[in-house]
Amino acid sequence: MTHILLVEDEVKLARFVELELTYEGYQVSVAYDGLTALTAARELHLDLVILDWMLPGLSGLEICRRLRSSGDKVPIILLTAKDEVSDRVASLDAGANDYVVKPFSVEELLARVRTHLRRSQEADAADILEFEDLSLNRRTREVYRCNRFIELTAKEFDLLEYLLAHPRQIITCDRILEKVWNYDDFMGDSDIIEVYIRYLRLKLETNNEKRLIQTVRGVGYVLCD
Structure with missing residues (x-):
C-alpha cells in the first residue's frame, strides 16, 4: 500500500x-x-x-x-x-x-x-534492470536472483549493471575496461575482468543456477541464457 x-x-x-x-x-x-x-x-x-x-x-x-x-x-x-x-x-x-x-x-x-x-x-x-531470474536495482544497489539477495562489492555491482544494461550483446574487454573501470586507453591485459567475472559467477550460481554470463573467447563476454 x-x-x-x-x-x-x-x-x-x-x-x-x-x-x-x-x-x-x-x-x-x-x-x-x-x-x-x-x-x-x-x-x-x-x-x-x-x-x-x-x-x-x-x-x-x-x-x-x-x-x-x-x-x-x-x-x-x-x-x-x-x-x-x-x-x-x-x-x-x-x-x-x-x-x-x-x-x-x-x-x-x-x-x-x-x-x-x-x-x-x-x-x-x-531503475530496475532484469534478465531471466536476475534483477538489479540501480537506486538501492540491490541484486536478487529469484528471491535470493546477492551481496556484491561496488565494482562487482558496476560490472553486472553494465552487462544487464546490454543483454545478449557481445561486449569486448576493452569496452568493459573503458565503461566500468574508466580506462580510456588501457594498455595492459584484461585479467582484472576475468577475475571479477569469476567473482560474479560464484555469487550468481551459488545454488547451482544456470550460467548467465558467457565467455566469448578472444573477444569478451555476453549476458545470455
Missing part, C-alpha cells in the same frame, strides 16, 4: 487531509512538528511526503534540505500560505517537488499526489 507522511501542525486541517487520503486508499502517517516529521521520514518507508512550511521545531524547508542532503529522493509536496515568487523558488531550491498554496482545494492536492506518485513509480521502474 502506498505510504504517505502528512506533516501539518493545524490539527483540524491535518485530520481532514488524513481522512481524504485514507479514503483514496493510501496509508497515512501524521506528524505535527518538524523534529517528529524528520524522524518519521528517515525511519519509515515512504512513497510521498506532504509537508507544511511553517512547523514547530524545524521548518518544512529545513526538513526538505536535510532529506535531500542525505540522498532521500522521496517526492515532497510543500503546503504553505506563502505565495511570492521568491517563496516558490526557495521551496524548489530546498528540494520540494511541488508547492500548494493555502487555502487549497483537496481535489487539487489529491491530483498533485497522484501525479507525483505516478512519476516516482515510473522512475523506480527505470
Whole structure:
C-alpha cells in the first residue's frame, strides 16, 4: 500500500487531509512538528511526503534540505500560505517537488499526489534492470536472483549493471575496461575482468543456477541464457 507522511501542525486541517487520503486508499502517517516529521521520514518507508512550511521545531524547508542532503529522493509536496515568487523558488531550491498554496482545494492536492506518485513509480521502474531470474536495482544497489539477495562489492555491482544494461550483446574487454573501470586507453591485459567475472559467477550460481554470463573467447563476454 502506498505510504504517505502528512506533516501539518493545524490539527483540524491535518485530520481532514488524513481522512481524504485514507479514503483514496493510501496509508497515512501524521506528524505535527518538524523534529517528529524528520524522524518519521528517515525511519519509515515512504512513497510521498506532504509537508507544511511553517512547523514547530524545524521548518518544512529545513526538513526538505536535510532529506535531500542525505540522498532521500522521496517526492515532497510543500503546503504553505506563502505565495511570492521568491517563496516558490526557495521551496524548489530546498528540494520540494511541488508547492500548494493555502487555502487549497483537496481535489487539487489529491491530483498533485497522484501525479507525483505516478512519476516516482515510473522512475523506480527505470531503475530496475532484469534478465531471466536476475534483477538489479540501480537506486538501492540491490541484486536478487529469484528471491535470493546477492551481496556484491561496488565494482562487482558496476560490472553486472553494465552487462544487464546490454543483454545478449557481445561486449569486448576493452569496452568493459573503458565503461566500468574508466580506462580510456588501457594498455595492459584484461585479467582484472576475468577475475571479477569469476567473482560474479560464484555469487550468481551459488545454488547451482544456470550460467548467465558467457565467455566469448578472444573477444569478451555476453549476458545470455
